[in-house]
Amino acid sequence: MPEPRHEVRLSVNGALHVLSVPARRLLSDALRHDVGLTGTHVGCEHGVCGACTVLVDGRPVRSCLMFAVSAVDTEITTVEGLTNPDGTLGPVQQAFKECHGLQCGFCTPGFLTTITAGLRENPQPTRTEAREMIAGNLCRCTGYQNIVKAVERAAELS
Amino acid sequence: MLAGGQSLVPLLSMRLAAPSMLVDINGVPDLDQIRVDGAGVRVGALARHADVLAHPDVGRVQPLVTLALAQVAHATIRNRGTTVGSLVHADAAAEMPVVLKLLGGSVDVASTSGRRTIPADDLFAGPLESTLTHDEIAVEAFFPALEVGAGVAFEEIARRHGDYALCGVAALVRLAGEAIVEAKAGYLSVSDVPTVVDLTASLSSGLTEEALAAAGDAALSELDPADDIHATADYRAQLVRVLTARVVRSAYESVLAGTPQVPSTATTNGEGTHA
DSSP, X not given: OOOOEEEEEEEETTEEEEEEEETTOBHHHIIIIIXXXXXXXXXXXXXXXXXXXXXXXXXXXXXXXXXXXXXXTSEEEOGGGGSOTTSSOOHHHHHHHHTTOOSSOSSHHHHHHHHHHHHHHOSSOOHHHHHXXXXXXXXXXXXXXXXXXXXXHHHHHO | OBSSOTTHHHHHHTTSOOOSXXXXXXXXXXXXOEEEETTEEEEETTOBHHHHHHOTTHHHHOHHHHHHHTTSXXXXXXXXXXXXXXXXXXXXXXXXXXXXXXXTOEEEEEETTEEEEEEGGGTEEETTEESOOTTOEEEEEEEEOOOTTEEEXXXXXXXXXXXXXXXXXXXXXXXXXXXXXXXXXXXXXXXXXXXXXXXXXXXXXXXXXXXXXXXXXXXXXXXXXXXXXXXXXXXHHHHHHHHHHXXXXXXXXXXXXXXXXXXXXXXXXXXXXXX
């Protein structure tokens, strides 16, 4: 018997997407495979690494720990939604570029979304607060020093 | 039953759970309420950790709830995870089950045949197992208010801020003047089920270094720290001793100072262990 599918209307970065997905489709998979926005990365797929973090109604959440069918009636922001309307880099993206906050870039989308929301909450974080802001995200190559610097630089640019 | 899904969805992803049906309660109205009065804090089944933590009255009425919530996983997990979900997930490595038990709180559960209140002492049946029946859902948790003359404290040690604690301890002390008339502590990550130990006998004659050491030993006699990839059993036992002394002293001093030890993160975390 084919798996039942559900029509799901997702609002992603201001655009409406109508999907037909099984109830078990993770939001992370729906964004990547059904919406086609592959900027959201999938690392551990059990909520530990933070790579899949997106903003749901402005709050960072793990998209691998949420079902697409649970995301109806929300406004989702992915890393693709962090660029300026004219296509230039948003402040957190610009700060990562300037501070060498990434190497391979796999973890970066999760950091960018987390920090974007974190700076809205706390626009002038101390070094300690900057570290706490990113404590739920893992990076395996650059290390964290330059990412912490990027949080502080993004606060200047925002 | 799916509320926040921060513990359940990983279990599904790792194929450790395979329910034939999953009911998402996120559409049920009014379950996200947080109500605070003189008696205590009532948390609805859909209230997110982040919202309970940011609630202006919760920390005033029962500071231990705020102190412990600040240690629950990372802000991103707290944005989605629910406090009631964490309670009935009944993880002995989680903060909120042992806090509920230490405070003598309860969980209200409902089914088609009615509603009942399960005291925290009767809530935890075994590792990751609550005493809810299959036709029941948890709808609300109740954390009693901090009484006058009582103090609380919480501390945990983790490899990384927000990770599962290697050991965590919550303390509740009651004083008459400067004398301890009751002292209890709740322990996470050092037993199979959320465990509360009465330390009054060790501490009733005064808060000396010897008494605190005796309290740590008394606690260990009722706990069962285990080896795993993160820490040895001996190291966890040492954390039990050190953290017991720290939190009992901190709870005691908070009563004398007349100021509950509310963490600074409580105010900065408005927007946001797993559950």
